[in-house]
Amino acid sequence: MVPGLSTKTTLPGALRNLLPRALQLVLSCLLLCTLHGSAQAQDKKTVVILDIQGGNKQLQQAIVNSLKDRYTIIPIAKWNAAAKKLNVTGQGTEEVAMVASDIKADAVVTGKVKQDKDSGGWKLNIAARQGSSGKPIGKIQLDMKSQKVDADTVAQVEKEIWPAVEKAIAGEVPETPAPATDPSQTGQTPSQLGVEEDPIAKMKKMEEQQKRAQAGERPVWYPFVDASAGFILNGRSFGFSEEANPSFLGCYDFQEKRPDPNNPGLNPPSVYTYGAKLSRCPKYDTSVAGGVRVDITGYPLAFMGIDQIRGLGIGASFDYMFWPPSTTSGANPVPLDTREFRFEVGLRYHWNILNKRSRPSILANVQFGGHYFAVAKQEKTYSFDDDNFVRQMTKGIDDHGLPDIFYQYVTIGVGGRVPYYATDKMFFGLLVGFNFHAMIGFGEIGTRFQDEGTEAALFGNGGYGPASGFGLRATFAPLEAMVWKGLTIRLSGFYEMFKYGFSLGDDLARAPAGDRKPDQGARHLAPGATDNFFGGILQVGYQY
Numbered sequence: 224m225v226p227g228l229s230t231k232t233t234l235p236g237a238l239r240n241l242l243p244r245a246l247q248l249v250l251s252c253l254l255l256c257t258l259h260g261s262a263q264a265q266d267k268k269t270v271v272i273l274d275i276q277g278g279n280k281q282l283q284q285a286i287v288n289s290l291k292d293r294y295t296i297i298p299i300a301k302w303n304a305a306a307k308k309l310n311v312t313g314q315g316t317e318e319v320a321m322v323a324s325d326i327k328a329d330a331v332v333t334g335k336v337k338q339d340k341d342s343g344g345w346k347l348n349i350a351a352r353q354g355s356s357g358k359p360i361g362k363i364q365l366d367m368k369s370q371k372v373d374a375d376t377v378a379q380v381e382k383e384i385w386p387a388v389e390k391a392i393a394g395e396v397p398e399t400p401a402p403a404t405d406p407s408q409t410g411q412t413p414s415q416l417g418v419e420e421d422p423i424a425k426m427k428k429m430e431e432q433q434k435r436a437q438a439g440e441r442p443v444w445y446p447f448v449d450a451s452a453g454f455i456l457n458g459r460s461f462g463f464s465e466e467a468n469p470s471f472l473g474c475y476d477f478q479e480k481r482p483d484p485n486n487p488g489l490n491p492p493s494v495y496t497y498g499a500k501l502s503r504c505p506k507y508d509t510s511v512a513g514g515v516r517v518d519i520t521g522y523p524l525a526f527m528g529i530d531q532i533r534g535l536g537i538g539a540s541f542d543y544m545f546w547p548p549s550t551t552s553g554a555n556p557v558p559l560d561t562r563e564f565r566f567e568v569g570l571r572y573h574w575n576i577l578n579k580r581s582r583p584s585i586l587a588n589v590q591f592g593g594h595y596f597a598v599a600k601q602e603k604t605y606s607f608d609d610d611n612f613v614r615q616m617t618k619g620i621d622d623h624g625l626p627d628i629f630y631q632y633v634t635i636g637v638g639g640r641v642p643y644y645a646t647d648k649m650f651f652g653l654l655v656g657f658n659f660h661a662m663i664g665f666g667e668i669g670t671r672f673q674d675e676g677t678e679a680a681l682f683g684n685g686g687y688g689p690a691s692g693f694g695l696r697a698t699f700a701p702l703e704a705m706v707w708k709g710l711t712i713r714l715s716g717f718y719e720m721f722k723y724g725f726s727l728g729d730d731l732a733r734a735p736a737g738d739r740k741p742d743q744g745a746r747h748l749a750p751g752a753t754d755n756f757f758g759g760i761l762q763v764g765y766q767y
Contacts, residue, residue, distance in 0.1 A: 277336030320357030361387025451764025495744030497736035505624030619682025629666030660694030685746025692723025
């Protein structure tokens with residue numbers, strides 16, 4: 224070899240042929256490895272790991288670490304998005320199956336830390352659910368020292384979670400039927416507790432229920448009749464609007480009819496004269512009495528398959544109170560018979576929005592109502608001057624400033640029924656309602672005089688003149704229970720108010736009653752009144 228000159232190197236012929244073949248072999252191996260890895264990635268099952276209720280971050284991460292090499296982990300955000308889209312809020316069998324099918328998850332891991340009711344100890348329950356059915360097939364149950372998940376529990380979950388998920392993905396293995404045994408020999412009673420209903424079978428069951436509904440059968444929450452009777456603890460307080468002196472707002476009583484003293488003519492027209500403002504307006508002090516209630520509603524359209532109208536019915540309620548005698552105030556109180564009743568009759572409506580007993584219902588009603596309250600009157604002697612200015616005596620009525628009341632109204636109400644707990648056989652829930660009363664009449668308290676034919680008749684029955692106002696009622700039933708067939712128990716409370724004014728008392732803010740033209744007079748005068756009723760009701764009834 225001469226320095227500075229390049230030398231051409233020649234390989235032997237055999238080596239020259241071997242090199243291309245070796246290169247082809249290496250490329251083929253790389254290609255096979257790539258295809259094999261791709262096939263393995265395609266064969267990987269998908270798993271979603273939901274939050275373990277009552278667990279901690281260490282437990283959650285341990286489950287992820289144990290499964291991420293064997294399966295494709297679906298982010299929980301994807302599960303939440305699908306659940307929101309499908310309106311799924313729980314982790315029941317059907318709900319898990321719906322969301323898992325939507326995101327194509329082969330298995331779903333759920334779990335919860337629970338306290339045993341009997342022993343008081345804490346347990347960790349984890350279920351690996353089959354994605355297609357939502358059934359909890361692979362189960363892990365571990366006892367814990369306290370409510371907090373410790374390191375030993377996390378380590379045990381890491382060991383058991385993978386076999387549980389494998390079992391869930393594989394699905395249930397049909398069990399060989401065990402030989403039938405006589406329950407009397409084993410001392411055990413056959414039970415269905417713990418057996419979850421297959422979603423497909425449940426869907427068929429729902430279809431059958433729909434067919435039965437179309438054939439005329441109806442859900443238990445749409446009865447034909449809802450009837451009940453019960454006891455009432457009823458309270459009342461009543462008072463007129465008034466202000467302390469020097470205000471003129473208060474109550475006035477009719478004294479007599481006489482010629483107008485302010486008219487200088489020979490034959491002046493008559494006026495009604497009123498005395499000074501009463502030191503205190505009449506009132507009915509807060510009192511309570513017992514009573515009874517009867518309520519019945521019929522739903523003639525309950526057999527129809529249209530939920531929006533099958534809850535429309537006609538109902539009526541009647542209350543009667545057993546009041547003890549009311550007593551007058553003063554040094555010599557007098558007992559006076561007292562009566563009260565009320566009724567309502569009209570359209571009532573309820574609609575279970577999602578057509579499930581465990582879901583809320585909307586309530587509504589439009590009814591005509593009447594409420595009567597009266598205290599017995601006494602006979603009293605009055606004196607007055609006749610047309611010849613001769614003093615006369617006559618027997619009249621002393622109503623103590625509390626004429627009979629008979630409220631008549633059209634009430635419009637809305638409300639709701641909210642379940643606490645509901646199954647096919649049992650129901651526990653609450654009721655709320657609000658009613659507005661459009662007033663039609665007020666009874667004797669809203670009249671002027673019963674008779675104006677003679678001067679003596681003016682001392683008979685009468686009220687405070689034409690009235691206008693409104694009424695409100697709020698009801699709340701913290702318990703409505705149906706524990707056996709259609710037997711129903713309701714415990715409720717109510718508050719009702721009637722507030723109104725008298726047109727003849729509008730000008731009392733400016734001047735005392737004094738002398739008035741006959742068409743501007745009444746047996747009594749006052750600006751207005753407020754009537755309050757309140758109480759509680761216990762009802763027992765039956766729904767058919």
